[in-house]
Amino acid sequence: MTLSSFSSHELDFIDDDEFHEECGVVGIWTTQDAASLTALGLHALQHRGQEASGIVTYDGNQFHTHRGLGLVGEVFDDPRVIASLPGGMGIGHNRYATTGETQLRNVQPLYGDFEFGGFAVAHNGNLTNAQLLKQSLVRRGCLFQSSTDSEVFIHLIAISLYSNVIDRFIDAIKQVQGAYSLVALSKDMLIAARDPLGVRPLILGKLPYSQDENSWVVASETCALSSMGADFVRDIEPGEVIIIDHDGVRSIHPFADNTSSRFCIFEYVYFARPDSVIENKSVYMARKKIGAELAKESHIEADVVVPVPDSGVPAAIGYAEASNIPFELGIIRSHYIGRTFIEPTDQIRNLGVKLKHATNRAVINGKRVILIDDSIVRGTTSKKIVEMVRAAGATEVHLRIASPPTQHSCFYGIDTPAEEKLLAHTHSIDEMCKLIGADSLGFVSADGLYRALQEDKRNNQNPQYCDACFTGDYPIPLTDHDMQLVKSK
Template sequence: MNNELARLEGEGVEGVQGNEIHEAEEHFDKLREECGVMAIYNHHDAARLTYWGLYSLQHRGQESAGIASADGQNVNDIKGMGLVSEIFTDDVLQKLPGHMAIGHTRYSTTGDSALLNAQPISVESTKGLIAIAHNGNLVNLGNSRERLERDGAVFQTTSDSEIIIQLIAHSTRSTLIDCIADSLSQVEGAFSIVMMTRNRIFAARDPHGFRPLSMGRIAGVDGAPDTFVFASETCAFDLLHAKYERDVKPGELVMVSEDGVTSVFFDTHTRQASCIFEHVYFARPDSRIYGRWVQKSRDEMGRQLARESHVDADLVVPVPDSGVTAALGYAAESGIPFNFGLIRNHYVGRTFIQPEQRVRDFGVRMKLNPMRSLLEGKRVILIDDSIIRGTTSRKIVRMVRAAGATEVHMRISCPPTVSPCFYGVDTPSKKDLIAANQSIEEICKFIEADSLAYLSLVGLTHSCTKGEPLNGLEPGDFCTACYTGDYPTDWVDVREILPATASV
């Protein structure tokens, strides 16, 4: 999952430029959600609605994007490297006719980010043409792929998403929905999937419910049939004026056709383990994830953090943008004033031309600029969502001190990250996670803060379940493996079995 960093820092690799090492460090100092998926059924301009939805999900993947559309007879797909708005101009969208569409925006994990592995992936199989877009990561794909190739499957990509289509093609069940359910019951790991044939849309979540997937509806005008919408996050519904109906349930497969909505369950016995980091960082605060508003969870994280680790200070400052909501909660609970002491430049992409490596902290200063007028002479509490490698946190602490802060106290709105994720999240290996190798006191010294405190695990799960019902979820229904090392599945590091594979 850490191919880029391994390429730069692995044994036997010499002559790597300092800027490349610096860029890799910056990339892996935040956990990255790997994908967003979108589907539209029964709209005359389905591809355009999918484009709008992907635009809302851009934060979930910025390397490639794609849309496939169908009109009942033909399926067309267009994919490209880059941002959604860069790929899908008006002229491009006109090449995607039809009343159905699925879309995908992607980061890569276990493989490269080549256009070959951009999604949706369309495969003509014995069950007809199937297009798939997948958010997640399969952990038993090596054995499945090997078995399928022995049975005659020919893979067009190195993406694990194609394995699902090949399993469908080789299923002996009588109906397509049963073939899909059969295939999904054979794979293990995280998958929130949208699929499309020439006349139907399918949506499914893995039995653990690792990644989110919601269903919405746009009311038909003047008696026309309703439009059905599926998306990784409900913020995509808002732009389309779609009403949120419910989440696709763990282990559920939903089919939408001209006969309406059909639902089957391919697994009802697996313990739910939904990724709690969706509420900590991945999802937009205006989304409803697992039936609960992300904004509410993050506000409570900040409040609970203030209860657990109060410190006397003059100002609460978020690390933008991910620390803003928790910082608001911390300030409200503690009574310490909140202000934007760090201003983010939103026009800096993932890569940019840097000076020589000896110009320390340049990358962070390109993205963040301190407000000296607010920070000078103040005791500052910095609020962030996580510390992964620690390098970025140290640079930010230095920046705030250089702007005149007399004290800098770092507060993190989740527990220490001690284990990598194998369920569709781009994380470094354990040796590169600072909390897996150093104590909180040692991390505090490394980042050069006056004090450091994390939200407790109990405090985090409490924050994500307090108040309104969360689709019946209890604190134990979350995956917290990145904080505990306790994985819900018998995970397999896919690098050891299939180095060329690419996740979603």
Template sequence: MFTTNPFDDDKLREECGVFGVSRTETASAIVALGLHALQHRGQEAAGITSWDGHEFHTHRAMGHVAGNFDRDEVIRALPGGSACGHVRYSTTGETSLRNVQPLYAELNSGGFAIAHNGNISNAMKLRRELIRRGSIFQSTSDTEVIIHLVATSSYRTLLDKFIDALKQIEGAYSLIVMTPEGMIACRDPLGIRPLVMGQLGDSTIFASETVAFDVVGADYVRTIDPGELVIVTNEGEIRSHRPFGETNARPCIFEHVYFSRPDSIVDGSSVYSVRKAIGAQLAIENPVEADYVIPVPDSGVPAAIGYAQESNIPFELGIIRSHYIGRTFIQPGDKVRHLGVKLKHNANRALIEGKRIVLIDDSIVRGTTSLKIVQMMREAGAAEVHMRIASPPTKHSCFYGVDTPERTKLLAHKLDIGGMQDFIHADSLAFISIDGLYKALGEAKRADIRPQYCDACFTGDYPTTLTDQDDVVVKNQLELLAERVV
């Protein structure tokens, strides 16, 4: 039986990644390279759809980009000058090939392919309404709702149909859409999910992160604004539409903490530099006497560098990570499963023994990873183990395209910091404050009204309505009331 690595089941999953290119001779090959750079955003499945001027071609597969799109015959089967792709970690819908994106449909106006990063928070309600009106769904993905809304819209042009669909959905989305007329890229009105635009010669490129531009040799042009639709026609004309008017941006703050690659630029800032600043602020707020600052690899490295520089405590690699272990491996029993932890991370005993150490990680979700890491340090002979976290306590679930556990399974929801410290068996535990996190991002503090970022996983301040979630709560309350009546 295959099961997830113990160190992978205690992280906030990275949503998805999208990449699209128009007007180039090697579109699908460029998309495959771009998806390689975005692989960290989704490891379950990948897909590419191309347009050759006459028809669409699609290849979708479970697993990583490598192995599925690094073969010449696969790329040759995806001809055309425009293509879009997607790497997936499922947040809505089961893990199966029918949910792998880009999703494709033949509409009255022609072919329609869509790649989506995010989560539609009223998809269940819309799906029920569409099914009642006769729509037949082929997947369980919330993305397919957009296709049906476009198909059933009463507006005349495809652009108006698409805008009509977007105005009916709630939640977070970055979308790349391909039609016979060209490519459309857009973000939700709050800009919760990221999307950037680049240029490669005469070709226009869209991607979830700028690192994908670096890999294919493209230049970063700008960020797609919240609520903006950018259209690239087959003739190369670029038009911008803003159907939502003025919006108050609330991009996801966790892109800076964990999701984006450190070599990306997000909202105009270097992710690596921001994470170092977070670590420095963490040291200012939560100092401790220690011999070494040690990151939990790899996500804790930039913050640990910042913490070490601010505190003047030496930075050392006290945990060595194997880069040759995938996300899954065979574990025939609990004992072997426990031993399997060290396949991915192992303590640098010669460094740690007898020393006071500060462990730096990006977050604590369930707490199981932190518990195992602290235990590993103890077994390696550490005299003291202090844990410092480069984000505030994660107390709330995300409904915007990040796969978080149910709130009741979040350690920070169940326990206060003292209780969390006891749970992971650390000598001390501390988190950066919410205002400290904003300060590291260049803000004076978190605004009380209309905060600068979506930080709902820390604060519970959700920037949109959560129709489906509210419906579930009401349903549960009605069922409980019915049981009491009986």
């Protein structure tokens, strides 16, 4: 039974108390086997989106595309699928929906035929003025085929009055607001771009083993390069547009007033894969340092430090090292629960955490336990895990969180609940602790999080990262959201 056999509600019944990844993008230029390499890159970026996957290639004469619902291994499991995607140039996309429902029509890359030829685009992020632009585009006669905000790019390029592809592309990105890392493919070039604040990651790499010295890769994270045997070159800069064609790589900076970066701090906390290096920082080492800061700020005497796997592991190691308390895998995670044939009844929903996690009683029984997790969303999972650890014989359970309280929704490409459903938005830390059932609850401070990322503290006048989910300080206007608030009054 495959992913497409289930509704999104059924698939989410175990994970409805977690933040979900955004999307992952890959682009390949002039190799002999772009589709296979793109699929390898998407597989490495599977953590960024598990709902759907797609690849578009160009063979010098025509474009080829294959998209499907499911994991990369499900969508591209048949060798005949890869064989149907010939060409040395390609882009790919893993999707987790932040806008638009889970349907094939919303799976990227999106493709369109223009007067200058075919054009495909894949987008990681979220546009905050997509609805406003869509209303204007529909009035001009544009027909939308999907409900995803990413299709706005296609229509803006289509109606642009500029003559060449690059000028049309720049015309389009100058009209959008929000967070975006884009890869796009025409018959002549591969384009990569980040929004002016660089909220979402995007990196440039090179394929050293290719027969063509002009062989390049762009991807959301460096872990994708490793899977393709590519070398890291550099991060694509905030507001930068990279153009790769038969003449090589060139860079354009169309946003003259771009002076700062507000990279998503939650990439370091949770989203990026631990072996990735983003903005010159090892994600794994950053998480260990966050754990060390957490130990400095809210330490308590205990017998064992236990991570909530998998995202809590590096922070728990850092906490254990800083506090000189033994680190143990007191909770074991099953990696095979994502596809279940069990009908999600209320009883099964209540067992969801137990299906995904099991306690290791040998290292918990009779111990004072410090549990380390990356964040608290609704709190239901945290409550069940605390109950499981107590049932395994823990005498005390102290919950420590490797991020500040998440009090606000994200509008830049991370799927978060509405604010009223975020536990930290409606409850104090003491109230949260009581509701979850822990003996104590502590979060790393915003300054502690910044110190772990090699900053002295958060600069409140000019924050170094986007941390809106913790602070409510949104660096990009929330045009569509604000319009909805006005309409609801």
